[in-house]
Amino acid sequence: MDAMTLLHERSSMGKLTGPPPGPEQLEAIYRAALRAPDHKELRPWRFIEFSGEGLTRLGELFAEAEFREDPHSEDATLDAARKKPLRAPMIIAVIARVTPDVPKVPKIEQVISAGCAAHGIMLAAHALGLGAMWRSGKYAFDPTVRKGLGLGEDDEIVAFLYLGQLAGRHKPLAEHRIDDFLEHWS
Ligand SMILES: Cc1cc2nc3c(=O)[nH]c(=O)nc-3n(C[C@H](O)[C@H](O)[C@H](O)COP(=O)(O)O)c2cc1C
Numbered sequence: 007m008d009a010m011t012l013l014h015e016r017s018s019m020g021k022l023t024g025p026p027p028g029p030e031q032l033e034a035i036y037r038a039a040l041r042a043p044d045h046k047e048l049r050p051w052r053f054i055e056f057s058g059e060g061l062t063r064l065g066e067l068f069a070e071a072e073f074r075e076d077p078h079s080e081d082a083t084l085d086a087a088r089k090k091p092l093r094a095p096m097i098i099a100v101i102a103r104v105t106p107d108v109p110k111v112p113k114i115e116q117v118i119s120a121g122c123a124a125h126g127i128m129l130a131a132h133a134l135g136l137g138a139m140w141r142s143g144k145y146a147f148d149p150t151v152r153k154g155l156g157l158g159e160d161d162e163i164v165a166f167l168y169l170g171q172l173a174g175r176h177k178p179l180a181e182h183r184i185d186d187f188l189e190h191w192s
Pocket of ligand 1: 016017018019139140141142143164180
């Protein structure tokens with residue numbers, strides 16, 4: 007796939023199945039992530055790769071978050087939280103590891119850089135013929151999940167990227183009119 011086709015045609019896939027990406031695919035994926043623009047070379051990126059038992063542990067963390075939020079949660083609600091990570095054979099959590107008080111590189115720039123790293127992963131996965139879906143959801147902002155994943159006070163969970171083999175068809179690409187988003191100052 008040539009680069010412009012990739013940029014024009016990447017799309018998400020929520021229906022994913024095993025096997026998870028292999029070692030060579032993962033190396034290509036992380037190399038793409040590490041090409042994210044990075045002001046002052048802070049490298050504000052941290053990735054946690056969940057597969058196998060790791061997905062179950064992440065699900066337990068989601069259920070714990072649900073329970074902390076509402077100790078009267080129904081079992082079905084806790085079970086649903088537990089099962090969320092099992093929708094893919096692999097999840098990569100992308101975390102902005104933020105260095106506070108850096109002159110000229112406020113937190114927002116570091117979070118954007120981590121977002122770019124996440125998009126690098128999405129693009130690389132698509133180029134490799136894998137399926138990928140960027141999810142956040144309330145757990146990305148939950149204190150229990152943040153603590154469980156070892157986030158520092160200034161860090162942010164930017165994405166839970168669900169990755170695997172395509173188990174469905176890509177939906178038609180959204181039609182956007184460039185002129186709806188573009189102003190010219192010339
Ligand atoms: C920061 C971020 C968080 C997102 N979180 C979710 C989510 O939790 N659940 C979801 O269904 N889609 C989420 N999305 C949207 C999907 O990843 C996807 O981009 C959207 O469905 C459009 O599909 P497309 O990527 O094929 O255009 C999120 C997107 C971004 C950028």
